[in-house]
Amino acid sequence: MIYPIVAYGDPVLRKVAKEIKNDGNTDLPKLINDMFETMYLANGIGLAAPQIGLDIRLFVVDGTQLEEEGEDMTTFKKAFINAKILSETGEKWAMEEGCLSIPTVREMVSRHKTLRIRYLDENWQEHEEEFTGMQARIIQHEYDHIQGVLFTDYLNPLKKRLLKGRFNSISNGTVSVDYRMKFPMVKI
Template identity: 60%
Template sequence: MKLPIVAYGDPVLKKVADNIDQDYKELKSLIDNMFETMYAASGVGLAAPQVGLPIRLFVVDASPFAEDEEGLKDFKKVFINPVIDEETGEKWDFNEGCLSIPDIRENVSRHRDLKISYYDESFELKKEAFTGLAARVIQHEYDHIQGKLFTDRINPLRKTMLRGKLDAISKGAVKVDYKMKFPLQRKKR
């Protein structure tokens, strides 16, 4: 089932998410729905706060970047209660976007490498290292469960210049091909 994606301005996107356990209600169904929602919106990652749930869960599928970087052909993963243990390597800029902030893309600087601990969909503990675009996608989604958006990582002057567009998104004044929930959209009478 496709879930509505929460738009910029909703408080859930600024909240540090809570850990869950393996008994979280309908976890498998939620994960399946998040992948379906992400694919329908042509995304490469989706965090639970983006569908209105303040929990430490995100899904990624970086296979659309397979032509740009080796090793991403089947890069589809579920991250539950993740903790970034280390971010290293040279920082590099990449033009990022976000399903919760449609029609805005900005260069964001992130570390090239990371080590992360997390539980997979079977609640098996994993400790892995990622680099390049895989690391970037994970860092972007990890930010979501930490209450951060990619716009929090751009130059403050640039963010000020985007204020009007960001406010318009909060009010629903944006066209998207997927279902969204807008925090400041006026109810139609």
């Protein structure tokens, strides 16, 4: 199932998402699969559950098509359940980011180079791993989503002011986008 992607301005993107309980009630494998499908159709490399309207601590990443110098991206396809970033270290580095919930906006964001994270995979196996470079950046961006944070929050006040019109056009659905979205200001 392909979900519409929730656009900037929807309150679900601002919630601190809830832990997922392993009570056998949710069909998590199907949901994870659907999230990957939804992400691929929108040409994304990461997607968090709030972006499909669910305030639960789940995100998926797939950077296997990216070629990063000095980084092996070929195995970087994962689901993160109930993730917790334990530490962020290393120098901050800036890179242009975008977000499927904020189409047409791309801005430079500074993030720490390395992180340590604890999470459960789709089989409820616990992992504690270190990621660095591009992989760390993708995880930091998606982790922010389950904390109710968007990459545009890091922009300076002037930049945010300049982008206000664009944010409005994203919220009211007048932005041009080639995947299905749910716009908070559009009544169905």
